[in-house]
Amino acid sequence: MSSGYPAQQPVSAQTVLDGYARMQAGELDRREPASINLLLQAGARTEAQDALQARLDAHPGDAYAQAVLVELACWDPSTHTAGGFAAQEWLIAHADPALTGYVQARADFLSERAEHAGDLFGAARIAQLSPLVALLLAGGLLWLALRMLARISAVRP
Amino acid sequence: MILFAAALSGFAVLTLEILGVHWLAPWFGTSALVWSNQIGVVLLAMAVGGWYGGRSAKRAEAPLRIAGAALFISGVLVALSIPALPLLASWLLPTELGLDEAARLFLGGSLGAALLLFAPPVFLMSMVAPLLVEARVRALSQASGAAQGQAGQAAGAIGAAGTIGSLLGVFASSLVAIPLLGTRPTLMATAVLLAAMGLILLRGSLGRAAWVGSSLVLLGLIPAAFEDPARRAHLPAGAEVLAVTETSLQHLRVLEFPDGQRWLQMNEGLDSYQSLWFRDGRRYPGGYYDLFSLAPQYCQASAQQEASVWILGLAAGTAMGPLEAGFGEVPWKATGIEIDAGLVDLCREWMPLPRAWETRLKRISGGDARAWLRAAPNDLDCVLLDAYTNQFEIPLHLATEEFFAEVHGRLRDGGVLAVNLGSSESSGDGPGFVDAVRAAVGSAFGDAVRVHQVARSRNFVLFARKAMPLPAAQDLQPGFLASAPATLGGALLPGQTQEGLPTSQTVRLTDQRNPLALEQARVWWNGIE
Numbered sequence: 244m245s246s247g248y249p250a251q252q253p254v255s256a257q258t259v260l261d262g263y264a265r266m267q268a269g270e271l272d273r274r275e276p277a278s279i280n281l282l283l284q285a286g287a288r289t290e291a292q293d294a295l296q297a298r299l300d301a302h303p304g305d306a307y308a309q310a311v312l313v314e315l316a317c318w319d320p321s322t323h324t325a326g327g328f329a330a331q332e333w334l335i336a337h338a339d340p341a342l343t344g345y346v347q348a349r350a351d352f353l354s355e356r357a358e359h360a361g362d363l364f365g366a367a368r369i370a371q372l373s374p375l376v377a378l379l380l381a382g383g384l385l386w387l388a389l390r391m392l393a394r395i396s397a398v399r400p
Numbered sequence: 401m402i403l404f405a406a407a408l409s410g411f412a413v414l415t416l417e418i419l420g421v422h423w424l425a426p427w428f429g430t431s432a433l434v435w436s437n438q439i440g441v442v443l444l445a446m447a448v449g450g451w452y453g454g455r456s457a458k459r460a461e462a463p464l465r466i467a468g469a470a471l472f473i474s475g476v477l478v479a480l481s482i483p484a485l486p487l488l489a490s491w492l493l494p495t496e497l498g499l500d501e502a503a504r505l506f507l508g509g510s511l512g513a514a515l516l517l518f519a520p521p522v523f524l525m526s527m528v529a530p531l532l533v534e535a536r537v538r539a540l541s542q543a544s545g546a547a548q549g550q551a552g553q554a555a556g557a558i559g560a561a562g563t564i565g566s567l568l569g570v571f572a573s574s575l576v577a578i579p580l581l582g583t584r585p586t587l588m589a590t591a592v593l594l595a596a597m598g599l600i601l602l603r604g605s606l607g608r609a610a611w612v613g614s615s616l617v618l619l620g621l622i623p624a625a626f627e628d629p630a631r632r633a634h635l636p637a638g639a640e641v642l643a644v645t646e647t648s649l650q651h652l653r654v655l656e657f658p659d660g661q662r663w664l665q666m667n668e669g670l671d672s673y674q675s676l677w678f679r680d681g682r683r684y685p686g687g688y689y690d691l692f693s694l695a696p697q698y699c700q701a702s703a704q705q706e707a708s709v710w711i712l713g714l715a716a717g718t719a720m721g722p723l724e725a726g727f728g729e730v731p732w733k734a735t736g737i738e739i740d741a742g743l744v745d746l747c748r749e750w751m752p753l754p755r756a757w758e759t760r761l762k763r764i765s766g767g768d769a770r771a772w773l774r775a776a777p778n779d780l781d782c783v784l785l786d787a788y789t790n791q792f793e794i795p796l797h798l799a800t801e802e803f804f805a806e807v808h809g810r811l812r813d814g815g816v817l818a819v820n821l822g823s824s825e826s827s828g829d830g831p832g833f834v835d836a837v838r839a840a841v842g843s844a845f846g847d848a849v850r851v852h853q854v855a856r857s858r859n860f861v862l863f864a865r866k867a868m869p870l871p872a873a874q875d876l877q878p879g880f881l882a883s884a885p886a887t888l889g890g891a892l893l894p895g896q897t898q899e900g901l902p903t904s905q906t907v908r909l910t911d912q913r914n915p916l917a918l919e920q921a922r923v924w925w926n927g928i929e
Contacts, residue, residue: 257881259889260873286855286887289895318856373492373512384520388473392524395472395602396465 259285266294274298279311288315306337313349323360327353401600402532402539403561405467408597409528410565412521415573415590416478417442420518422583423481426651427489428510432796437507441514442522449526456527457534464601467531472598474524476614478591479621481517482584488513525594532558579742582646588622639663643750647742654750662751664716666743674788675716677751683725685718688820688854690888691861692719695782696726697876698863699816707732708780710810712769712798713787714738716747720757723782728880732781734761737772739787741765770797770806779812785819794821794837794916801843802911804864808844813867817841821851821860833916834860835902840909847900855887855896 262281265271271278273294282291292315298308310333316326330350334343421430421438428434453470457463492509536554544550577586595618599611635641639655642662646652655663655673663673676685684690701707707730711719714736723734738744744765753761764772769787785807787798797803807817819841821834834851842849845864852861863870873892881889890896907915 254886254889255882256884256886256889256892257878259886260881260892263889263893264874281886282890284886285890285893287890287893287895288855290893293895319858369492373508374515377512377515381515381519384477384516385523388477388520388524391473392466392469395469396462 254281254284256285259287263287263290274301276307283311283314286318288318291315304336306333306339306342309333309337310339310342310346313346313353317349317352320356323353323356327357402464402536403557405471405597405601406529406532406558406561407565407568408593409471409525410562411569411572412474412478412565412590412594413442413446413525414566414569415577415586416518416522416525418570418573419578419583419587419590420514422578422646422651423485423587424489424510424513427485427492428506428513430650431506433507434510437511438514438518441511441519445519445522446526449523450530452523453527454530457530460531460534463531463534463538465603467528467535468598468601468603470524470527470531470598471594472602472614474521475591475594475596475598476617477521477524478587478594479618481521482587482591482621485513485517488516529558529562578646583651591621592618636663643746645742645746647740649740649742652740652743652746654746664743664747664751666715675718675747675751677716677718681721681754681757683721684885684888685721686885686887687857688822688859688861689718689722690885691722691852691854691891692784692786692818692820693722693726693880693884693888694852694861694863694876694892695784695816695818696723696728696730696732697880698865698870699781699814700871701727701730701732701781703730705731707782708777709734709782709784710773710776710780711736711784711786712773713785714763715743715786716751717753717757717761719784719786720753720761723784724757725884726880728877732760735776736761736763737767737769738763738765739768768797769795770803773806773810776810778810779815780810781812781815783807783811783815783817785817788820788822794819796914796916797911799837799840799916800909800911800914801840804841805844808866811866815866816870817845817862817864817866819862821862822858832906834862835904836906836909836916838862838898838902839906842901849900851898852891853896855890861891 259281262271262278266273266278273279273282273290274297279291279294279298282294291311295308295312295315299305302308309329313326313330313333316322316329327350330346330353333346334350337343337346417438420442421435424430424434424438456466460466489509492505492512533551533554536558537550540550540554573586577589581589595614636655636657638657640657642654642656644651644653650666653665655665657663660679662677664675664677665672666674676687676689678685684693695709696707699707707727709723709732711717711734715738717736720734723732744763752758769785773783785794785798787795804817811817819837821837838849838851841862841864845866848865848867848869850863850870852863853859854861909916
């Protein structure tokens with residue numbers, strides 16, 4: 244999940260730095276989609292988050308800002324759960340046809356990750372318990388081996 | 401024969417201990433914690449087996465037969481472990497996990513696998529020594545008619561034979577058996593030797609049916625030793641295996657994806673790789689590699705003089721592309737250190753560098769990066785540290801204050817160190833691995849330290865400059881920035897950049913005391929919780 248919104252044109256590091264400098268100088272409004280898109284393309288999570296927050300401060304409940312926040316949540320596994328809830332909330336609260344597909348794709352991704360996290364939790368529990376289970380199984384195996392050993396090594400009359 | 405049996409059991413225990421880790425490596429890695437698990441399990445099994453063997457010896461009518469049976473059964477168990485591990489590993493580590501997720505399972509998984517697969521045979525092998533001592537004492541007493549002094553003599557001789565066997569096991573397994581035979585065939589050969597010695601000591605007391613049955617089991621297991629289940633272990637979606645090899649250090653494979661991209665994997669599977677390769681020889685392969693192009697820019701190399709770079713942890717040489725981009729018109733040459741000579745051969749064949757980059761590069765393989773660095777000139781422009789072991793750990797001796805002081809000593813004034821730091825920490829974890837390395841680097845470089853987070857990842861690339869401040873983003877060459885990818889620009893923005901030394905207290909990483917392994921265990925454990 245790395246694509247931004249709207250559709251991206253490839254840009255260089257120089258474009259990102261120039262764009263950011265213009266945002267800092269107030270020549271470019273960082274709250275506008277073009278600025279936010281540039282930051283998304285650059286993978287500049289912190290700056291993108293700040294810009295989205297500024298946009299939300301100016302326009303509380305803004306559908307675009309909330310949609311892009313869902314995208315940012317996709318970037319870091321530690322924010323997947325919160326992102327999943329935000330995506331569902333967005334889909335219930337908004338009916339913007341231009342953004343629904345964008346958010347739905349991310350909601351699907353996050354829901355897949357949530358399912359995966361459940362599997363991971365199960366696997367982690369198995370891995371945590373495996374030394375104990377393995378110890379018991381190893382004990383059983385040894386018991387069998389020692390019984391075999393006694394039979395094999397028995398002195399025949 | 402008794403001394404030979406003692407030597408064989410010593411040989412087999414050490415072989416199993418060392419090869420066991422190599423055998424587990426494609427699934428669980430070979431981190432310090434995996435090694436600790438393996439050594440701990442083997443020592444525990446040796447202790448309990450030795451005690452039980454002594455107890456059995458005391459009341460045994462025929463201690464040699466018991467020793468023979470123990471060796472025979474241990475051989476069968478070792479042979480059985482060969483097909484059993486892939487099954488066990490796939491249960492403990494589901495294939496669809498990412499590396500940072502799977503890493504949390506390595507600790508418990510490797511301990512479970514070691515307990516189940518290696519503890520029983522080592523227990524049985526360790527029973528053998530006291531039984532052999534008892535048999536030898538009885539034989540010596542019968543021969544001389546006196547018991548006095550026989551126990552010490554017998555224990556000494558058998559202890560010495562066992563130790564020599566262990567010595568052979570250590571060197572033969574890692575220096576001869578793995579490179580020539582491979583892990584599984586060596587384990588199988590050890591199993592066959594154990595079983596054969598067991599049969600000799602049993603001297604016909606095994607019934608014919610049991611003898612034939614167990615021989616058939618062993619023969620049936622031999623083909624498993626020549627299959628490589630790790631070849632396709634945890635294969636990423638869409639990938640094809642191009643080449644697999646096993647060196648004395650690790651299990652290696654080269655994968656190719658439908659878009660032509662190739663990955664080098666070391667003791668790993670899942671979504672992790674140690675080198676990337678593209679057919680078109682692109683300068684920016686993506687991810688953290690792209691940030692290595694900043695090292696030549698930060699060191700502000702002069703176009704009048706050939707710049708010199710040392711890459712510690714060369715692997716396939718993926719860093720050469722970003723360096724080429726970063727140096728631009730500046731002439732430069734590189735020396736790449738790679739500890740694994742087998743890896744260099746594999747990469748030359750399957751991940752060849754473009755000719756222009758190859759001519760700049762001198763490869764040194766087969767030695768440790770820190771040891772080789774001492775032979776480096778002391779006017780280097782850049783040192784890149786991308787040495788990883790066990791999938792995601794920087795070797796401990798390459799992450800200490802003393803090591804970074806040595807790097808500092810090899811750089812010219814204005815020279816730059818760049819370090820790839822893979823971290824599974826979340827931002828909320830507080831000061832941890834990255835800050836600890838940052839502080840260790842700072843102990844040598846002062847506050848001329850900068851860390852850039854790699855876009856959409858948990859990797860960081862740390863830069864430090866000798867005797868001069870690091871240039872600001874606006875001081876980098878516009879031509880370089882105009883052709884660099886957007887994500888590199890993003891990494892240069894303040895939100896992805898940490899300047900100077902960490903502000904909070906971190907653990908100190910020194911040669912004397914390096915708690916990185918514990919830090920990693922903490923992150924894993926937090927991950928499970």
